[in-house]
Amino acid sequence: MAIIIGVVSQKGGVGKSTIARLMAREFAQNDWTVKIADMDIQQGTSFQWYKRRAANAITPDVRTESFTTVKQALKDAENFDLFIFDGAPHATNTTRDIARAADMIILPTGLAIDDLEPQVVLAHELAGEGIPKEKIAFVLWRVGNSQPEIDEARTYIKDAGYKTLKGEVPERTGYRRASDLGRALTETHYPHLNKRADLVAQSIINAVSDIVKKRRVA
Numbered sequence: 001m002a003i004i005i006g007v008v009s010q011k012g013g014v015g016k017s018t019i020a021r022l023m024a025r026e027f028a029q030n031d032w033t034v035k036i037a038d039m040d041i042q043q044g045t046s047f048q049w050y051k052r053r054a055a056n057a058i059t060p061d062v063r064t065e066s067f068t069t070v071k072q073a074l075k076d077a078e079n080f081d082l083f084i085f086d087g088a089p090h091a092t093n094t095t096r097d098i099a100r101a102a103d104m105i106i107l108p109t110g111l112a113i114d115d116l117e118p119q120v121v122l123a124h125e126l127a128g129e130g131i132p133k134e135k136i137a138f139v140l141w142r143v144g145n146s147q148p149e150i151d152e153a154r155t156y157i158k159d160a161g162y163k164t165l166k167g168e169v170p171e172r173t174g175y176r177r178a179s180d181l182g183r184a185l186t187e188t189h190y191p192h193l194n195k196r197a198d199l200v201a202q203s204i205i206n207a208v209s210d211i212v213k214k215r216r217v218a
Contacts, residue, residue, distance in 0.1 A: 001215075002083040003208055006102035010118035012089035015108040015141035015169065017045040018185060019200075020086040021062065025184035026201040027208075028060040032081040036064040037073040039098070040088040053182030062184075070097035082208070099126045099135075103211050106165075106204070108141040111153045120160045133161060137207065139200060140168040165207070167199030 007020045020036055028034045038046040050064035063080075067073040070085070077083040085098045099105050105126065109119040123136050138157050143150055154164045169175070169185060175197075178188040185197035 002077045002080050003211055004077060004083045004102045005104045006085040006087060006098035007106045008087035008095045008098055009089055010122040014115060017086050019106060019108050019139055020046060020084050021049060022185045022197060022201055023204055024062045024084055027082045028062050034082045035080045036084045036086055038064055038066045038086050039094055041066050041068055046086045049182055056182050058182055070094060070101060074101060096129055099131045104207060105136045106139055108139045110142050111149050116153060116156050123162055136162050138162055138164045142171040143168040165203040167203055169197060169200055
């Protein structure tokens with residue numbers, strides 16, 4: 001039975017697709033069968049990235065497909081160890097369907113209130129729909145060099161009642177260039193950028209390991 005992770009957002013441009021692709025690459029690299037379900041059929045950001053990755057013969061292969069409904073996507077999920085929903089921007093009924101199906105929900109966010117507030121509102125909405133808060137985790141994305149600002153964002157999220165995963169992804173040209181080639185955040189030409197992204201990836205891996213352990217106990 002697949003572990004299902006939903007990466008969702010209230011607004012566009014918060015790093016949702018980038019985080020989904022980072023996760024997919026890291027688990028595929030560790031011999032998990034992985035698939036990204038790109039739910040944004042208009043832009044297809046992850047699917048276009050997948051085509052660039054295939055064109056450049058980059059391994060490991062990260063299967064990606066566009067789907068119009070969560071129900072349709074879930075029929076394919078049982079064929080994989082990890083199934084990642086890359087949700088469409090803006091909260092919709094599809095976002096809620098993803099959250100209900102997911103073992104873990106990730107909300108990427110920048111540090112500004114303009115980024116934090118909509119994502120926290122979305123988290124509250126999901127919690128109001130009966131999604132357990134412990135399933136919801138934030139990831140800090142496109143951070144600058146100010147540690148106090150990072151700490152303030154973490155405090156904001158904590159005060160709202162949610163957890164933030166360890167590590168942050170900074171805003172760097174190297175990440176954008178890697179994505180243009182179909183690479184994930186840990187596949188840039190710069191070891192220090194790969195290391196920063198790996199901290200985030202490892203925190204997600206640890207969270208998934210906890211889910212696997214709970215399933216075994218159950």
